[in-house]
Amino acid sequence: xxxxxxxxxxxxxxxxxxxxxxxxxxxxxxxxxxxxxxxxxxxxxxxxxxxxxxxxxxxxxxxxxxxxxxxxxx
Numbered sequence: 434x435x436x437x438x439x440x441x442x443x444x445x446x447x448x449x450x451x452x453x454x455x456x457x458x459x460x461x462x463x464x465x466x467x468x469x470x471x472x473x474x475x476x477x478x479x480x481x482x483x484x485x486x487x488x489x490x491x492x493x494x495x496x497x498x499x500x501x502x503x504x505x506x507x
Contacts, residue, residue: 434499435462441496442469446489450475457489465501467493481505 439459450457455475460468469489475481490503 434497435459437497438462438467438493438500441493442489445492450484460506462500465499467500467503468506469503470506 442457442459446457450471450473453474455471455473455478457475458470458472460470462468467490469485471478471481471485475484478484485503485505490500493500493503
């Protein structure tokens, strides 16, 4: 499951965030909760919560049924 999540982040999420000067790091997966860190421009962007929960979380939950949610680690 972690490899699949990492692949989705690498291929679908990271390129979009990097285009805006940000990035995302996969920290861990515990009990279906994906823990990530937003870095670069994304770390302090006012829209980062929207990106994280409406974009990344929704995509991961759709593509990996075991994912129950996402949590941002600072």
